[in-house]
Amino acid sequence: MNLSFDNTQNAFAYKSTPDLKKAKFLISVIQNPIMVALATKATPLLMKMGLPINGILRNTVFKQFVGGETLEESARTAKLLGSYGVQVILDYGVEAKEGESNFDEVTAHIIEAIDFAATQNNIPFVSVKLTGIASHVLLENLNEAPRLRSGIHDSESENAAWQRVRERMYAICDVAQEKGVGILLDAEETWIQDPIDRLAIELMKEYNQEKVVVYNTYQLYRNDRYHFLQLSHKLAKEGGFLLGAKLVRGAYMEKERARAIQMGYPSPIHINKEATDADFDAAAKFCIDNLGSISLLLASHNEASNIVITNEMEKLGIAKNDAHVHFSQLYGMGDHITFNMAVHGLNVSKYLPFGPINEVIPYLMRRAEENTSVNGQTNKELVLLKKELARRNSKK
Numbered sequence: 360m361n362l363s364f365d366n367t368q369n370a371f372a373y374k375s376t377p378d379l380k381k382a383k384f385l386i387s388v389i390q391n392p393i394m395v396a397l398a399t400k401a402t403p404l405l406m407k408m409g410l411p412i413n414g415i416l417r418n419t420v421f422k423q424f425v426g427g428e429t430l431e432e433s434a435r436t437a438k439l440l441g442s443y444g445v446q447v448i449l450d451y452g453v454e455a456k457e458g459e460s461n462f463d464e465v466t467a468h469i470i471e472a473i474d475f476a477a478t479q480n481n482i483p484f485v486s487v488k489l490t491g492i493a494s495h496v497l498l499e500n501l502n503e504a505p506r507l508r509s510g511i512h513d514s515e516s517e518n519a520a521w522q523r524v525r526e527r528m529y530a531i532c533d534v535a536q537e538k539g540v541g542i543l544l545d546a547e548e549t550w551i552q553d554p555i556d557r558l559a560i561e562l563m564k565e566y567n568q569e570k571v572v573v574y575n576t577y578q579l580y581r582n583d584r585y586h587f588l589q590l591s592h593k594l595a596k597e598g599g600f601l602l603g604a605k606l607v608r609g610a611y612m613e614k615e616r617a618r619a620i621q622m623g624y625p626s627p628i629h630i631n632k633e634a635t636d637a638d639f640d641a642a643a644k645f646c647i648d649n650l651g652s653i654s655l656l657l658a659s660h661n662e663a664s665n666i667v668i669t670n671e672m673e674k675l676g677i678a679k680n681d682a683h684v685h686f687s688q689l690y691g692m693g694d695h696i697t698f699n700m701a702v703h704g705l706n707v708s709k710y711l712p713f714g715p716i717n718e719v720i721p722y723l724m725r726r727a728e729e730n731t732s733v734n735g736q737t738n739k740e741l742v743l744l745k746k747e748l749a750r751r752n753s754k755k
């Protein structure tokens with residue numbers, strides 16, 4: 360399909376020149392590991408001390424990576440993206456806070472986001488992080504509880520808490536199904552992932568009978584996940600439901616490796632990037648080859664992987680806008696991929712977090728750190744931003 364990501368005019372058409380300049384400045388700053396280390400330590404402290412840094416944050420990292428503080432503000436961003444053929448995955452970006460009333464509050468916000476998504480024509484998905492609506496300790500205990508795996512767990516209070524988590528997810532999925540919005544269940548750390556996977560399969564069985572409402576996330580930096588994807592597919596076929604598969608490489612590599620060393624178990628992460636890349640592309644091809652029974656959401660800023668999959672679609676005669684294949688990048692990253700894909704008529708979306716500035720700080724810090732640790736890609740973004748600014752300058 361002759362897809363190229365080098366057209367900067369397409370990539371940044373939605374940004375004004377002052378916004379492009381801001382993005383260039385911000386990306387050069389967050390490329391510097393010392394600056395990022397300083398900022399990630401200092402920002403929460405400064406906020407705790409009550410210093411007025413919200414204004415600075417709002418005009419810099421927040422503007423680059425977040426849709427807005429409220430749904431109404433995000434609606435503006437979503438509309439702008441929509442006018443370039445780009446879809447949106449809405450994410451209530453507030454980081455997990457422990458406590459049942461907080462979990463209920465997050466559930467209500469997610470349902471509100473689904474209701475809102477249903478009124479827009481370019482928001483097909485809402486994402487859900489289970490740690491937003493379930494206790495981390497509970498998930499960790501359930502992950503380790505061998506008896507729960509066979510359906511029996513002898514802690515009454517934990518069984519009751521898990522039942523409440525299930526009820527929250529069913530409430531979310533009921534509304535999503537009714538309103539025709541997809542639910543993307545995020546993948547998290549290996550030591551809490553097992554209950555998330557079990558719940559995802561239970562929900563897919565319930566809601567993915569005629570079309571895919573629920574997607575589970577597969578982190579292909581894990582050395583067991585390609586196999587787990589194949590097993591999930593087998594389970595779906597045997598259980599008579601459709602599989603929703605969101606593929607990512609995985610966001611917690613350093614943490615996973617450090618914990619494995621500290622606790623003395625084999626690292627669940629592939630030994631190198633090449634092995635992760637090979638499994639990611641193989642898993643994506645597996646989904647494309649089984650498109651009748653799988654809906655795929657390929658979430659990646661990796662140019663090569665996106666090209667491999669669009670080529671595979673072309674080879675198999677799959678339409679660019681096939682409803683079962685979606686691509687996605689985070690808002691504020693990979694615009695050259697998103698907007699060029701949109702120009703080609705592929706289903707592509709931005710993952711758009713929203714929430715009060717104070718509460719999305721941890722998300723922002725992760726983005727800054729991620730941009731430092733995936734330095735090669737950030738470099739490329741900077742080169743493209745400069746190229747587009749030069750192109751606009753030459754037109755004056």
Ligand SMILES: Cc1cc2nc3c(=O)[nH]c(=O)nc-3n(C[C@H](O)[C@H](O)[C@H](O)COP(=O)(O)OP(=O)(O)OC[C@H]3O[C@@H](n4cnc5c(N)ncnc54)[C@H](O)[C@@H]3O)c2cc1C
Nearest residue numbers: 545546607608609610631632635658659660661688689710
């Ligand atoms: C829409 C969207 C949703 C997402 N949702 C989730 C989610 O639910 N859960 C989650 O964990 N992450 C999620 N992510 C983040 C994702 O997992 C990656 O961290 C991020 O996208 C970078 O990977 P990449 O494919 O874009 O780019 P690339 O730059 O090609 O890959 C970088 C990734 O490769 C892997 N890697 C790097 N070095 C090595 C190495 N030495 N050995 C082995 N592997 C290595 C790591 O996973 C690293 O993040 C999401 C990303 C997007 C775009």
